[in-house]
Amino acid sequence: MENNTVAHIDLWLVYDGECPVCKTYCKHIRIREAVGQLHLVDARYPSALLNEVTKMGLNIDQGMVLKFKGVIYYGADAIYVLTSLSTPSGIFNRINYYFFSSKLGAKIFYPLGKAFRTLLLKLLGIQYIENLKFARPEQ
8 A cells, every 4th residue: 555645844933923024924924735834933932942043043033933854044044945835825925935935035135024023113112032132152
């Protein structure tokens, strides 16, 4: 008997759950079914993955984090990989693909999105996560 099931791989996305931009992105991004399942990790709450990210010295206030196949992607690299794994269905995913489907596009447009996020958080009075504030460097 042949097993025709496709092995699904979990993806983990660390994001700011209080940021309207981040929440909207996470609500609408769709990963291709053949790839696996996307798990959302709100960086406002403690988690093993947030601890891992912090130990690596990655500032979650400066970029989202994607863990895929054991590799950590940060900022523009994270959105580029996520976009390459997403489905083209829906207007949001088509727009996302247009801006972030190339490494160059991600490197250009991700900082613009990050700047908009920073401004929006300030206008809404939302504090940064500051995951590195009390982090101790690994020795």
